Amino acid sequence: MHRAFLFLLIALFATEAKAQPPAEAPTTEPTADDEGDPDAPDAPDAPAAADEDEAPQEGESSESEAHESTGDETPAESTVELVPPQVVTSPPPPYPQERLREGLHPEVVLLVTIAVDGQATDIVVDHGADPEFDAIAVATVRDHWTFSPARRGDEPIVARVRVAVHFDLPTFEPAAVGATQPEDRTAPDHRGEEAHVARTGPDVADPGADAQPADGADELGEGLDQEFTAEAEVELDHLRDRSRGASDLHVRRDVLEAAPHEEGADLLRTVPGLLIQRAEGDAVAHRISLRGFDAEHGQDLEIRVGGLPVNLPSHIHGQGYADLGFLIPEVVREVRVIEGIGDPHQGDFAVAGSVDLALGVEDRGIRAKTTLGSFRSFRQLALWAPKSERADTFAAIELHRTRGFGQNRSALGGSAIMQYGFGHRGWRFRLTGIGRATRAQLAGVVRQDDIDAGRVGFYDSYPDATTQSQNALNLRMMFGFQAVRRYAEGANAELGFFLSFDDFRLQENFTGYLQRSRFNPDWVGRGDLIEQTNRTTTFGFNARYRSSETGLGEHLKVQYELGLQSRLDLIDQAQNLLAAPSGETWDERIDASVRGVDLGLFADVTLDIASRAVLRVGVRSDALFYDVDDRLGRRIPDFRADSHIIGFRRSAFGLVAGPRTSLIVKLGRGVSLLTSYGEGYRSPQARTLADGETAPFTKVRSADLGVRLERDWIDLRIAGYFTRLSDDLAFEAREARLERVGASRRLGATLHLTVRPTDWLVASGSVTYVDAELLEPPPPSAEDPSPPFTAGQNLPFVPPWVLRLDVGAKHTLAKLGSFDLDGRAGFGLTHIAPRPLPFGGEAEPFTTVDLNVGLKWGHLGLGLALFNLFDAQYAAAAFNIPSHFRRGTPRSRLPSRLISAGRPRTAMFTLEITL
Amino acid sequence: MNTRLVFALLTLLSACVDPGTVAVQGEVEVVGSGNATFTARDGVDVTLTRAELAFGPLYLCPGNVAGDLCETARGEMLEVVVIDLLNTTPARAATFDAVDATTRSAMWDYGTSFWLPDAAPTETQPTLVIEGVAMTPSGERAFEETIQIAPQRAGIHLVRASTLFEHEIRNGDVLQVSADAENILDGANFATPFVERDVTAIRNALTTSARPTLLFNP
Known part of the structure; x- marks a missing residue:
């Protein structure tokens, strides 16, 4: 159907x-x-x-x-x-x-x-x-x-x-x-x-x-x-957005708003090959997968919003953790995506690529939007975009509340985003402020065999206190300041500062009753309710200068750019086991502080060859410093006599450098040949480093080759890509953390087509295929001296096929009184092929369709959004790990399928008043 | 293009996914040594007419050491099977589930396990049921004993056997579990009804020298 x-x-x-x-x-x-x-x-x-x-x-x-x-x-x-x-x-x-x-x-x-x-x-x-x-x-x-x-x-x-x-x-x-x-x-x-x-x-x-x-x-x-x-004034977002290859693209507002989006992060579904799922509730970052990378909560995708970095290094819930829950979809103006590596500006976590969400509001005025819908969901948006200011000036606040589908998914939260752009002559300044607070109950995971046996419903949560106590809290504040100065002949310079605070607290039980206390090994089976806390304060700045174009002969123009990026992260994190519902701590796993500094330097040279080809050659180098105070390090096992005071303090340093190149050849009639090669990196989780260790960066080598046809109403890209990763990570659900799995490579292709055949219709579709293989066995451990591996083994969690289609239409239907009656409709379709899971499991494929219709008359607007129109029952996340949720049965230690349900059919009605 | 054809192609290409390991199943067969007559402690001659040992649950572990390092097993038999120690004919008793990977060690209980999160062990089967006759200095004594041996620490299995084998599990494997009554009962005193000391001796035997032998594809 x-x-x-x-x-x-x-x-x-x-x-x-x-x-x-x-x-x-x-x-x-x-x-x-x-x-x-x-x-x-x-x-x-x-x-x-x-x-x-x-x-x-x-x-x-x-x-x-x-x-x-x-x-x-x-x-x-x-x-x-x-x-x-x-x-x-x-x-x-x-x-x-x-x-x-x-x-x-x-x-x-x-x-x-x-x-x-x-x-x-x-x-x-x-x-x-x-x-x-x-x-x-x-x-x-x-x-x-x-x-x-x-x-x-x-x-x-x-x-x-x-x-x-x-x-x-x-x-x-x-x-x-x-x-x-x-x-x-x-x-x-x-x-x-x-x-x-x-x-x-x-x-x-x-x-x-x-x-x-x-x-x-x-x-x-x-x-x-x-x-x-x-x-x-300067269009700040576009000063250095020159194409970097076959997989460098902008997703414009008309495509972004074609299909309904319940939250800002949903906008990323329009990115070719990107799968984003809210699997752990409203206060935990989405799980993201992009063209063969299971980016988890952001480990492989560098994300910026309004120029502010979102990824959090060495986060306890996943390296590069990036929660876009603060994002209000109405204020996202454009999404720029570079899939792969090609731009020296791409820094830490740009492994699968990078995403930059530009903020702005084109439709100026005051807007109030009330949304009511399934599962007692309520959302209120107030948006002020002064008509006298440009699109990058606005203030928006959103409050939302829901009981959530199924069981134990209630959430309450709010976000506020403010941006003020101003400038004079060649200067442009921008102040950005983002705030967010959300608390949500988590349904957690349920075993597939329990669903099949009717012991628990697909959207249910286990009734135990330990699972009913699952919840998460996220508080985040971000401030940014950007100043851009433009000089003659395209030269420009930029300076930016940012400050961010993120507070994350999670109680989640993935495995039921398996854990044993290391503090007192006699304590066992009290429920694997893992509590993770992470507080990150980040200061950073960036600067760059891009020269004017200089002619070297008649047919050659040169432009160069130098830049630096720097950030300091102050991280405090802990992981404990809690008993429910009392909240007693029955084990301590992590109690650490991390101080990290990332200094990045890049240079880029652009050669314009006879206006027919553009060659960009750049290099980027990053130095990372870590100071780790692991207060539970060097723990003494209970069977040994005390021999020292626990705690492990150490520092480490790492350096990485790699080229970033791209070549674009204009073949005429809107056809271009695009290719790029770059080497990027992902920083290590600081707690895994030994004293004095040269921080082992995960190095990624990425190459793209493609063709682009860009005409007035059509934009078609076909690109093939190859990526090799020196050291991949996979999600280890028992401890809710990432573990090394070894070198890997991806080989794939993307077809992305955007058409605007009329001014009222836009369609954007993409098909992405990837063969993501593990190249060598995962590192041996005492627990598993020879981890299972077969040549050609596919990486877990990565869907080989991702299909996405966005279609939107807007048209004036009639004139009623003194106002036009404008109608709009749109839909988004996502198809995800079966995903391999660890230990031979496989997650079912699924297809979802979201539908969006609305009317606008004068100052009034009405909308209806239907998510998962055909009520497909699918797993937003699937794992294959040992778990034990049933009392009175022997404990299984074999991996079994666990799922976190995706959203069932959801209807949302919106009333909007625009002044 | 034909819709069905497109999706058939998608499905076909999706099917090319190689997840590495796959789930497999094997069979557990049990066999006794048939050793019904032996001389036990203090020179008591024992003739068994019934000797049944409960075995399981069983976990096949990837590392050389079982126990805490076996959070994720390679194979498991969650049910409890009964080994007729007097029957030398192998008998299929159960199946085990596994993944096709290497196993090196194992751990198991004897019919009684801690079923988390319960605070007390749960008895599925009595560990050992024996019947027979003992020739004591004071004469012949018929006996019937039912012994329960439970793990002592919650969540920890009674037997954690290291470096048992190095076997790559395949679908259809047969895991033979064999045990010998004489070895198990060697330290017990058959002159009188079993007391705590006898149970301890049997426990020690079952966790060390007299524990069953596990053998793949005999």
């Missing part, structure tokens, strides 16, 4: 796409390229004015294509009456007098919102020259350019477009600038360049002529320098 539904939708989508070509206006597509002339200059397709490598941002792709059209061009051939915004007048920007001697021909690319009245608003610099030129460009477009709004039928609509403002050096004397004849570019561009490029006119100005300026020219001509006080 699910499969049939999927293919029906695919077929439907394909039909739509075929029947409705993109609602683009014809552009000044270069004829040479059309004729297949490889030597012809690149087509100035959407973002080409700036850099074809740089993905179009914020949904402007089709619009900007449209914007490149000029007034006399043929309207779009589309059944949808969509008319892009048009430039009505575009007087050229004045050239600042004191810069004439520099002989520059800068171009400033702006992102502009064209309001329904044709007003240009929310102008930000996407790619600038320097603050002065940027300011002039912003002011010129804002104050002097006029537009006709985009239209759907007869209705004017808001559109976001990218415009380029070009400064040509006047050939006349500076004194004559004020009399320059501005060029009104409502006519087609005769040079075949972007129609929206306005330039001061060596070709139109006659220094000696008594020309009469067009509208606005007087203002422009007088006091050029002093009047342009507009802030040429």
Whole structure:
């Protein structure tokens, strides 16, 4: 049934796409390229004015294509009456007098919102020259350019477009600038360049002529320098987002919001090959798997939110622990993903790749959103995005409460995210604050054989006190400050500071009644309720400088970047066994403090070869220092006489370095060949280090090779990848920690397709296959001198196939009174193939479909989200370990299947008021 | 493309997953030494007419040392089987579940185990049931004894046998468990009904010199 539904939708989508070509206006597509002339200059397709490598941002792709059209061009051939915004007048920007001697021909690319009245608003610099030129460009477009709004039928609509403002050096004397004849570019561009490029006119100005300026020219001509006080602000998130290879992609807001998302972390499901599941309740980080890596709670995926690092090193519940529970989906503007290693900026935990979630709110105003739904779930969102500020300024708070599905899954929590972006000319600053507090009961795991025998329900929790006492608490506060300075010709510098505090407390029983106290070995069978606490305080800063582009000959341009990242982590952690419900501690396992410093340094050189190929060669080096106070280390077994005072203090140091390279070759007609190679690392869990040990980094070597087809309405990527890991980790559920399993490699491929056939429909689908193999036996131990291993053995927990489809549609349905009635619908489909488990187990495959429909009329909005529409019963997490939950039966020591249930069908109704 | 074909291909490729180890099953057979007549402590001649030893649960461990290092076993037989010590014909008694990996040691109980989280051991079978005749200095004495031997520490099995074998378990393996009554009862005094000292002697024998022999695929 699910499969049939999927293919029906695919077929439907394909039909739509075929029947409705993109609602683009014809552009000044270069004829040479059309004729297949490889030597012809690149087509100035959407973002080409700036850099074809740089993905179009914020949904402007089709619009900007449209914007490149000029007034006399043929309207779009589309059944949808969509008319892009048009430039009505575009007087050229004045050239600042004191810069004439520099002989520059800068171009400033702006992102502009064209309001329904044709007003240009929310102008930000996407790619600038320097603050002065940027300011002039912003002011010129804002104050002097006029537009006709985009239209759907007869209705004017808001559109976001990218415009380029070009400064040509006047050939006349500076004194004559004020009399320059501005060029009104409502006519087609005769040079075949972007129609929206306005330039001061060596070709139109006659220094000696008594020309009469067009509208606005007087203002422009007088006091050029002093009047342009507009802030040429920096689009901070996109300053260094140049593509790094076949698996470097941006997931834009329209795709992010196509399918319903109950929480912010769900947005990552749109990332190709990424599986994210909330298996341990609302206060424990998601389990993440990405293209062959069981990233657990973040060990293999570097995650940043608003530029702030989320991963916590040496966390007691998993290396690189990254809880995205604080994330409010409404304030995520874009997700940038680099799968694999290719960017020197990628640091610790970038093993499978890295994810950077940019924060911002495009729809400005005040929003209140109330959601009620299944399992007595309630969510309240209040969001304030001042209309006078840019998208990166907002404040949002969310409170949620649920009884949870099944048993023992109640949760109560809240998040607040605030961001304030401000700047002046070439400076852009950003303050970010994030707070979160959540407490949740945990259902824990249940044995599959107990489910099969009817002893416990799939969504139940064992009725014992030790399992009913499972819960988790997470408190987190993060603050960040970023300052960016842009200089001439694309040079820029960045400085950032951050401070984070995370408090984690977990009581979880994975195994029932197996544990024996090491404190007093006669204490046994009191319930394996493991208590973990972890408090991490982090200070950090980062800085980088990127040079301007320097020409080395006619066809070679060079740009270099230097950067550093540093952080100090102060970690206190403990692990105990608790008796329930009394809460008595009946064993102590860990009581430690860790101090860690990570110093990262990177350099990157970009070579632009004839505008046809971009080669990036970089290197990154990290030094890590650890100071460990293991207060329970060197424990004396109970059968030995006391010989010393327990405790083990030690320090360790490690150094790692590796190259990061990428090559992008433009083959023409929007096709690029992309390849990258990089070596990344994962830091060790500090408590595992011996005194003076050279910290053994897990080294990852990652290579990608792919092809990208990027046209106005389609973005297709096909990439193959290979990854080799020197030392892999796997989850050891008995102690709820990670254990070394040995070297491993992944070989796989991803197909990712995003199409926007009309302005109201977007679809994004991906299929990822990976063969993840263990290359050598896990390290022997006294417990297991020869761990089982067969050549070609697949890594546990890794699904070989991950399929994801997101489809979203938005359209005006009717006009009721003075407001449009807008409708939206979308769905997300996830298919996960069977996952191997340790000791020969295999988790069942599953498919989930989430559906989203909504109406908006004026200030009111209504929505219905259905998660797991077909009520598929699946395991969000599955393990294969010994466990013993049943009294009155012999204890089993063989691994058996344990599952943590995934969410059943859930309905959520939303009422939204926007002011 | 045909929907079924697509999913058939997905399923086919998914089936290529190699999880390494796989679950297997084997059989446990029991056999006695048939040694019904022997001379016990203090020169008492004993003739057994019934001698049954309870055996299990049994755990096959990966390391050279069983016990705490056997949290995850390679194989197990959770039920308790009875070895007829007087029957020399091997008899299939139960099955054991396992994974196809190497086992080197084992641990077991004799019919009575701590079933966590219970605080007291649970008796499934009496450890040893013997009947017969003892020729004592004062004459012939018929006896019937039922002995219970429980592990003394909760969660710890009575016998933790190290370095028993190095065997890679395969599906269909047969694990033969054999025991000898004379060795077990060697330290008991048959002149009088068993007292605590006799039970201790039997316990010591069952945990050391007289513990059953485990042999794969005899």
